[in-house]
Amino acid sequence: MVILEADKIVKIYGETSGESVTKALSGISLSVKQGEFVAIMGPSGSGKTTLLNILSGIDKPTSGVMTIAGHAINKMKRDELALFRRKQIGFVFQEFNLLDSLTVKENIILPMVLEKKSAAEMEEKVQTLAGLFEIEPILQKYPYNISGGQQQRTAVSRALVNNPGIIFADEPTGNLDSKSSTAIMECFEKIVQELKTTVLLVTHDVFAASYCQKVIFIKDGHIHSYIVKKGSRKEFLNQIIDNLAVLGGRTYDI
């Protein structure tokens, strides 16, 4: 089943402001199936963040249709979209974006509080996710007292509490050392395999991308190519490096 569909997405910045005009995306079409694990890579300025923002409904395209779970999100009104995103979409950011005044547990349940879920349901969900991501011992701690890797696993748990169909992640390993990066990519693998959640991430990190099943390469606002994992992760990693060499642009984290 297709969960996300982008049809001829164009994004032009600066059209209304009268400043210099930038065509960031020039007609991108792609579809992602339920339970797929996809990375988007490309040189700096190629349009990755713009694309992720449009795919997730953070930003609207200049033209084109953006559909998630059968709903055209580019046509939704502001409030309708906010509600839809809270129920259907989870986000993970490079900067973790946890609230320092709340414990790990409180951070995780916050989206459930907004959804007015029962205390019993919240407790059960926290315990399940904490078990899955091995963060039970730190549930009562505050974000500033735990490691970057633990903070990101907390952020992944928070993204999952309302059972979204899809998780978007923008450079999720960007602030992590290699050990924590491995742990977080293994978390995403678990989400995809055990919960059948779709994960779509933007990354410069070749190692992180090698955990995905598919990598889409963007250049100058359009899809340049894509590759699908067939063999081992190591083979896929080498294939990604080869494709990035063809793509050119900035150096990648290898």
Ligand SMILES: Nc1ncnc2c1ncn2[C@@H]1O[C@H](COP(=O)(O)OP(=O)(O)OP(=O)(O)O)[C@@H](O)[C@H]1O
């Ligand atoms: N708010 C904005 N206003 C005007 N131009 C923008 C805006 N955001 C991005 N751009 C331009 O759109 C193009 C694509 O930017 P985008 O941030 O999507 O690229 P990226 O591939 O994510 O880059 P990076 O890897 O450096 O984060 C660039 O030319 C950028 O300068």
